[in-house]
Amino acid sequence: MxxxxxxxxxxxxxxxxxxxxxxxxxxxxxxxxxxxxxxxxxxxxxxxxxxxxxxxxxxxxxxxxxxxxxxxxxxxxxxxxxxxxxxxxxxxxxxxxxxxxxxxxxxxxxxxxxxxxxxxxxxxxxxxxxxxxxxxxxxxxxxxxxxxxxxxxxxxxxxxxxxxxxxxxxxxxxxxxxxxxxxxxxxxxxxxxxxxxxxxxxxxxxxxxxxxxxxxxxxxxxxxxxxxxxxxxxxxxxxxxxxxxxxGRRYGGTIETYRLDDAEVALITIGSTTGAGKEAVDHCRAQGKKVGLIKVRVLRPFPEQRIRQALRNVRAFGVIDRSVSFGWNTGALYQEVLAALGRSGWALPSISFIGGLGGADITLDHMLAAAEQVLALAENPRYDSPTIWLD
Amino acid sequence: MKLSDVFWETEDLVSPGLSACPGCAAELSLRTVLRILGPDTILGIPPGCMAGAGAVGWNRLSGVKVPVTIPLLDNTASLLSGIRRYYLRQGRKNVKVVAFAGDGATADAGFQALSGAAERGENIIYICYDNEGYMNTGFQRSSTTSKGSNTSTTPVGQLSQGKTQHKKDMPLLMALHDAAYVATISPAYTQDFVSKVEKAAVVRNGLVYLHVFSPCPTGWHFPPEDTISIARLAVQTNFFPLWEYENGRFRQTLAVSQPKPLAELIRRLGKFHHLTEAEIADMQDWVNHKTELLTRLFAAREDLAP
CATH class of the missing domain: 3.40.50.970 (Thiamin diphosphate (ThDP)-binding fold, Pyr/PP domains)
Structure with a gap:
């Protein structure tokens, strides 16, 4: 036992x-x-x-x-x-x-x-x-x-x-x-x-x-x-x-999705911030807002096809990074997701969120604010959203 | 084993045709070492002359005829510790795990890993062939390069007389780590060489460190046929004394009753041609000081005897 x-x-x-x-x-x-x-x-x-x-x-x-x-x-x-x-x-x-x-x-x-x-x-x-x-x-x-x-x-x-x-x-x-x-x-x-x-x-x-x-x-x-x-x-x-x-336990392989089936927008998380992300999704859902979540479980190899598959029905997404990509002025995972979409000739309105650096918290409020930003983006689509710092 | 039998009865486990320079003392030493250690040996040869000469070769067609890999420049002792630990765990204690590393991989970049392995008492045989610099890449200075050497990173010029520091004393440092067995080895004294490697092969209580004096005709600028006589002169001038250390005791293995002046060695090496009489005298002082220190360490054997 x-x-x-x-x-x-x-x-x-x-x-x-x-x-x-x-x-x-x-x-x-x-x-x-x-x-x-x-x-x-x-x-x-x-x-x-x-x-x-x-x-x-x-x-x-x-x-x-x-x-x-x-x-x-x-x-x-x-x-x-x-x-x-x-x-x-x-x-x-x-x-x-x-x-x-x-x-x-x-x-x-x-x-x-x-x-x-x-x-x-x-x-x-x-x-x-x-x-x-x-x-x-x-x-x-x-x-x-x-x-x-x-x-x-x-x-x-x-x-x-x-x-x-x-x-x-x-x-x-x-x-x-x-x-x-x-x-x-x-x-x-x-x-x-x-x-x-x-x-x-x-x-x-x-x-x-x-x-x-x-x-x-x-x-x-x-x-x-x-x-x-x-x-x-x-x-x-x-x-x-x-x-x-x-x-008796499984994790979904390279990615896990949470309340994504009918979602209009998705938050993409990596690591322990996923917990706050799922909580935020539940809050949004309770208010009738169709937010779902994708947890990237494997960064290398990057699950390119499964990410594309997961995003196929959403209108916008946001990526919550706890790291930066110095040359891009965005989070690192954000660029990985963009590459997965771009390789199939596809673009979606999206936002790079950066938070949790050096032990700073990513709170439920941060996640809720991020969800609101992405929901707003879905209503007014654009492809040049500036990076948002969760500070 | 009698010296003649060593070469008569053992196999040369290094392929013919390594691309080492003519007169290379390191290749000669590698062949002798492997004859004595035999085929039940795993060899790590980090970047340096012997790796560059092809000793880490393709599966018995070239290189050596024992399992061999090229560690990083700075992790030889750690990598070999891992190999040895797994062989001990499997109960295959007779598989010898051996480093054959240049002085850069030993005294410079690899020193931390070697120091750690010695402190932990890892049961590996670490052999440094000291040709006093990064020789396969054009004689850049290392910490075992002799003072005054004209190297490509300490070139002689209007404001420079070559390297400004004396060489790091690696064998003494390893003895002070209390390694299980430490010895200095010269390719000119084969019986002494062979008996020390034979002794190293059966050590089971810690790290073995062997320091081989390895004259380099290409970098030091002397005729290739002089390698052995240069190595012999280094011993006879007390520049490279032969000794060993075990069980906390230093022992001289070859007494030099009437040491020759260091100038005899210096005058035969092109890397020192620019040196003045005063500079040679300074190096002689350093050798005298080192000799005095070692003499006291040899004597300490009796003083400290229970």
């Missing part, structure tokens, strides 16, 4: 990782992620998990240690935030381009400067072109569940890519929620041990891994990587469905 416990987001991440029986865990503490490492270390100290823990001297080494272990065939786990992610960028990029599957929890934090330790999504958003699959989750149950799903996706032979499970720092990392913890036996059935085939460092199968590669071959590797990303879209949906059959 599954157990119910009250867990923080970081505890959920640690418990989720533990259920996946990683061989090697290497991590370095950083706010707001630190208690992920601490929880795993405590489980190790108490004999509750069997993983090797490597207490490295930096995030650069954390990613390097798990990379070496993964090259030798291990299942690995690490976690970080913001500056730690920035420091590990070099081996981070290489993890995906070596096609090494793993899961890394990311307790999202705003990037310095100005000096900050609080929540935001600029850290993970900034590495969206580093070849990793990126999930963004809404609550603590989803953190635990998607870490388990993440390994299943990452190790799928059509995919073979590392996975980030991104959850908002402090809003989830330090929030206590009810979390259902599945049975170990059931997780073991769902997620068999990793079998490393395509690249391995083993004297019994000697191979040279990553010699100097000429451009025409490098292009082939990149094309394969992009195709694996596209293949992952279907795998993510299928793994979610299978997870549902095992554990």
């Amino acid at each position: 599954a157990r119910i416990e009250a867990l923080t987001g970081n505890e959920s991440a640690a418990r989720g990782a533990a259920l996946c029986r990683p061989d090697i865990i290497a991590a370095y503490p950083i706010t707001p992620q630190s208690s992920v490492v601490e929880n795993l270390a405590r489980m190790r100290a108490n004999g509750e998990i069997d993983a090797e823990m490597v207490e490295v001297e930096s995030e650069h080494s954390a990613m390097s240690v798990v990379q070496g272990a993964a090259l030798a065939g291990a299942r690995t786990f690490t976690a970080t935030s913001a500056q730690g992610l920035a420091l590990m960028y070099e081996p981070y990029f290489r993890m995906s381009t070596l096609r090494l599957p793993m899961v890394m929890a990311l307790a999202g934090r705003e990037m310095t400067s100005p000096e900050t330790i609080w929540g935001g999504q600029q850290d993970s958003i900034s590495v969206r072109e580093a070849g990793w699959i990126q999930f963004y989750v809404e609550d603590n149950q989803e953190i635990l569940d998607i870490i388990i799903q993440g390994y299943k996706v990452a190790e799928n032979e059509q995919v073979l890519l590392p996975v980030n499970v991104c959850y908002d720092g402090f809003y989830l990392s330090h929030l206590i929620e009810r979390v259902e913890i599945p049975d170990q036996e059931l997780v073991d059935q769902f997620l068999p041990p990793r079998r490393a085939e395509h690249v391995i460092l083993d004297p019994q199968r000697p191979m040279a891994v990553d010699p100097m590669t000429p451009g025409h071959l490098l292009m082939k590797y990149r094309r394969d990587h992009l195709e694996a990303m596209q293949a992952a879209l279907a795998v993510i949906d299928a793994v979610d469905a299978e997870f549902g059959r095992f554990f």
Whole structure:
């Protein structure tokens, strides 16, 4: 029987990782992620998990240690935030381009400067072109569940890519929620041990891994990587469905829609602000306003077709970003959605909303105001709406 | 194993035809190291001369005949720690996980990772071939480049006499990390070389650090056929003393009873041709100071004996 416990987001991440029986865990503490490492270390100290823990001297080494272990065939786990992610960028990029599957929890934090330790999504958003699959989750149950799903996706032979499970720092990392913890036996059935085939460092199968590669071959590797990303879209949906059959919970795959069927306008959210967004939708609906919501659960690969499909009947939409795109004067997710529409020769009136940077709140009032703006836009359509700051 | 048997009975696990420069001491050392460590070895060769020369090659057709990868310039010790941890976890303790890294990947960019791995006692064998600079990219300065060296980033000019700092003492730093086994190695003293690698191969209680003096004809400007005699002179001038460290004790492995003047070495290397007598005297002072320090460390072995 599954157990119910009250867990923080970081505890959920640690418990989720533990259920996946990683061989090697290497991590370095950083706010707001630190208690992920601490929880795993405590489980190790108490004999509750069997993983090797490597207490490295930096995030650069954390990613390097798990990379070496993964090259030798291990299942690995690490976690970080913001500056730690920035420091590990070099081996981070290489993890995906070596096609090494793993899961890394990311307790999202705003990037310095100005000096900050609080929540935001600029850290993970900034590495969206580093070849990793990126999930963004809404609550603590989803953190635990998607870490388990993440390994299943990452190790799928059509995919073979590392996975980030991104959850908002402090809003989830330090929030206590009810979390259902599945049975170990059931997780073991769902997620068999990793079998490393395509690249391995083993004297019994000697191979040279990553010699100097000429451009025409490098292009082939990149094309394969992009195709694996596209293949992952279907795998993510299928793994979610299978997870549902095992554990009775599913999340809709790459996107989730909320009260969208007859909606005239849509709010598009990512991460924990989805909760306030759904609440705002309920308020609007109670007043007869036809507002729906799309939660983007996977930013990489971007669920282009499902986003287009979800938006096909609305007259306008707004995207709520907790990050910025410096060159566009908009949020980052907003540009992703525009690209998905534009590639089918389609445009809709839309607004980019930016809020929640550096730990600032996105409140129900913010969401209600955003919904009103988008409803007004649907009545007076235009395609050059200025970015609105939720401050 | 007798020295003659080492080369008679072991396999050369490096393919013929690496594209290293003529007279390269690093390639020679790599061949000797792999003969002794054998095929049950996983090798990490970060960016540098040996990676550039093709040692990270295609699956036994070129390069080396053991599993090999190219770590990043700055994460060799961490990457290999992960590999070794997984082999220990699987109970395959005899698979040796070995770094063969240049001085830039060791003393500069990779120093933090190496320091961390040594502090944690990771059971890897880390070998630094010290050719005193970034040689495969045209001899840029590193922190182990000798003072006075004419390098492409410390060029000699009207206002410059080359690098202005003495070299970082990597083997001593690693000994002070209390690594399980530390040794200095010269390609000119093969018996000493072989016995130290043999010793390294069976260490199980922590990190091994071997520092190989690796004369570079291309960068240092001397004839390729002089590599071994340059390496020997470096030992005989006390510029590169041979010693080892284990169990908290320093031990001299080759005594130099009548050291030759450092000038004999300096005069044979083009990178030092501009140096004045006063500058050479300054370098001799530095060598004398280092020799005195090491002598006391060797003596401390007796002083501290229980």
